[in-house]
Amino acid sequence: MSLSKNYVLNVIMTITGVLFPMITFPYISRVLMPEYIGKVTFAQSIIFYFTTLSLLGIPIYGTRELSKEKQNLTKFKQLLTELIVIGILGSLISFVIIFIGINFNSKLNEMKEILYIFSLQVIFSFLNLDYLFIVLEKHKRRALRALFIRIISIILMFIFVKTYKDYKVYVLILVIPEILMRLLDFISIKEYLNFKVNLNLKKHIKSLSILFISTLSVSLYVSLDSTMLGVIIGDSSVGLYASASKMSKVLIPLIIALETVIAPQLIYNIKENNKQKIFEKIDMFLDFNFILGIQFIFILFLLSKDVILLFSGEKFLSASTAMQIMLPVIFFIPVGSFMSGKILISHNLEKLSLKFNLIGMLSNASLNYLLIPKYGILGAGFATMFTEGLMCILKSLRVKKIYPEYKIITKDRIKYILVGLVISVFLLSIKNKFVGYNYFVNILLIGSIYVFFYLGILVISKDRLILNLLEKIWKKSKKS
Template sequence: MTKKRKSLKYNFIIYILRTLVVTCSSLLIFPYASRMLGVAPIGKVQYIQSIASYFQLFASFGVTTYGIREGSKHRDEPVLLNKLIIELIVINFICTVISLIAYGLFTALFIPDTYSKLLWVFSVYIIVYGLNFDWYFNIYEQYTYITIRSVIGSLLSLVVVFLFVKSPQNYLIYAVSIVIPYAVSFILNGGEIVKNLTRVQLSLKSIMRHLKPLTVIFSVIVATNVYSLLDSSMLGAMQGDMSVGLYTAASKLTRLASTFVTGIFGVFTPRLTYYIGLGNKEEYRKLATKIARLIMLGGILISVYMSVFSRQLITLYSGEAYLAADPAMKILSINFLFSIVDCYMGWQLLVPNNKESVMLKATIVGSVIDVLLNLLLIPRFNVLGATAATFAAEISVFILLFLNCRHMVKLNSVKRTVLKTLLSVGVTVVGIYALQLNVLNWKMALLVVLPLALIVNLILLYLLKEKTILEVCDEIRSRISTRKYSKNQ
């Protein structure tokens, strides 16, 4: 495998393609599966997946984040990097084995036998997710390989669902389709790693030195995931599979959007960490600010339009049987914006700068708030209560993270982007409500009104001279001019 570092623009485009394929696959799978299976079977699968996800977190034990951070700093030291990677693989393997044993004991004691087949499927999920080794390829910025592999896994999952999920009794096959992409990653990544790593002499001391920072990062990941996993788990335990199914319909699209945005901008993490390793603070701040502007511009647009057209999106994505989840989705659409900003501040500003302890404190506060509010609100407000708890937790995390990392970017530049984006989207949303376009059927709303609104937004942003839009337009003009010049030559 070539270790040559590609340009950031190339990596960004490749990662957009990867994220689009994975997201489109999910956008096709869930609407089909939700209609074929119904609310309760979807809730059943989501309930067991949420439980397995806790053990999957321990299986990976923060190795992905820590590996990218430390590996990117030593990208130009192959011997040291090779040793680091092997040490982390050993830790990863041990944690996965412990996690699998704990999962078996927990489910045997606390989960009814009616879920036994699903429990077996998601035991495989724990193994292949815990040992997916994606962090290895992120260190080397091998995004072309990651993209090809992701496409293979997503297409296989798609084929399985459309061929074999035909009735509510096929919920087990749907569960298998969730595991398939991770299994493909596990198999293909493992083969590549075996070919590229060389043997080293390991010692207990050299392995143990990673445990303290890994434990802190793992704690952050656990705390962060509590209010994305706990809601489904607590709803399932307190209200049943039907409530989990509705909550899944409300949260699935916002989580897909969050995965899409954070996945795309995650491509910059190794380069940011590399600049930190070089001590190049100016390049780091410049890139961090550019990412912040992009996130705020895209995040505000996605957040607002998901809220405005939440009813149509649920109808398209899950079916009319799930429309009771509409109020919850409106709240989660706004929560999406804070979620991606929190992710950016934590994983791309604080963690690369070895300030994961700050993120840990913020996420612990958010997790405690989420648990307490879930206990208070779910019995009375059901799905809406879980949604409100998540939103309150996310806001608290946002405040604490912002106070600790606002100096790491050029805040005035980001503020200008936020104000101009809010102004442009405000104009279009007022127009949509004034003309009552938000009550149109989902086909007209999503295929006609939404694209036109986005075009108007981009035109307004250009007229307002928003920096990110101007940079994109300049890049397009430059490429067109270069091509014309090349043809004339």
């Protein structure tokens, strides 16, 4: 299947992932209110650590190693079987640890019911086989499965979650459909498993250990803000922060969809040291981030209050400033993930990636500790934004060291930032004169004006990428 078709399938899957919180969060936030949204988010932040522990770095390692053995079915089957067995062991160990934690920690024991429900994700985490379907480029299957799960979940939420007392039902709906679909995934891949061969688990331990610690450190600083807010301030602040965080990150999957598609080919080209192909893939991803990701930041900055009102309600309006502070992560997270997970790891630089992630963990923990007591969700938002920016810069500089001839910052990429900045300043100066009546109208109007000016300026300036895209669209329309 072609790269473009794979990307379209990933975009479909990603759009459903973006639409899912857009459909459910406005309803759930108004039903559960900040306090119970906070309880659920706090529990999720705790379980996130243990899910990461159970995975043991297998998704990243599996994508890399299975991509290398894709042409050798015998080795491919043995490797996958070994990874599944390691995953089962990791799931069991992780669940035992969380069971002990729930029963010996008073804070966790207070919410043991929802923690036990969420811990089902830990027990069945070895069924997370997305890395296999990515390597096999079975993106259609992933897209259809994701769509089915999300539709079922939406229906169940609207039927069974009626008041804040139904927050445990909400947790069950978040967990059970996903587990059932992963069980079906596991049944469907029997042809790729071979338990009859002598499994050699030891050979994976060193690389997995480094990737595991690296992934765990990322998980720590990704969820540390919500965890520390819950401990230091309380559930309501976690609920407000969840709204700010969700709205600032909701479009990130749309950008990462491209990374998912090009990953197997990029890893293969790095293995073959085909620099031309490597640079083409990096260009594709970075250009996409500058053309689209940067503009998401500007648009959402202009519409932060309207977005919060639409998707969370008036009780969450105080989260709009925290959302604005966090918006640069729309660019930082995908680029940092790409530089580390797809390039540095493919060069077997797991230790270096670990070093960067440990720096990120220390940065985030220190800033949260210093800022949350005084600034609350604003401090947590700044800590997240600063840490992700630091990670993005450090990882990009290291990739630049590997490929010194490659230009990360180009005139075109600077142009996309400047164009977005100029349009934003213009719209900010006139916004209050013609908006303010209805948040939905504001979003539609400001968003449309921004896109009109942005595309218009790029076409007038004869932007290479935009003109190429328009040419392709024109040719396809003529054929149809």
